[in-house]
Amino acid sequence: MHKQPTIAEMRAALKASAGSMTPKEHFERMIRNGLINSQGQLTKLVGGEADPESGAQRPKVSDSSER
Numbered sequence: 001m002h003k004q005p006t007i008a009e010m011r012a013a014l015k016a017s018a019g020s021m022t023p024k025e026h027f028e029r030m031i032r033n034g035l036i037n038s039q040g041q042l043t044k045l046v047g048g049e050a051d052p053e054s055g056a057q058r059p060k061v062s063d064s065s066e067r
Contacts, residue, residue: 034058 005013021029030036034045034056042048045058 032056 027036027040031038031053032055034043034052036048037043037050037053039050041050043050043052043056045052045056
């Protein structure tokens with residue numbers, strides 16, 4: 001079963017990458033990771049209504065209980 005990342009985990013990942021990417025790169029990364037589609041709509045993979053773009057793959061999230 002796939003573990004849904006927590007808000008804290010998503011916030012930490014965003015904060016860690018915030019300085020290294022342009023807004024366009026952030027947008028493209030969210031599309032690649034299946035979070036949004038190319039129109040910026042939230043995908044079904046994360047509770048939205050839009051289909052993800054073809055080839056989009058959710059990133060693997062480490063289990064916080066293993067830390």
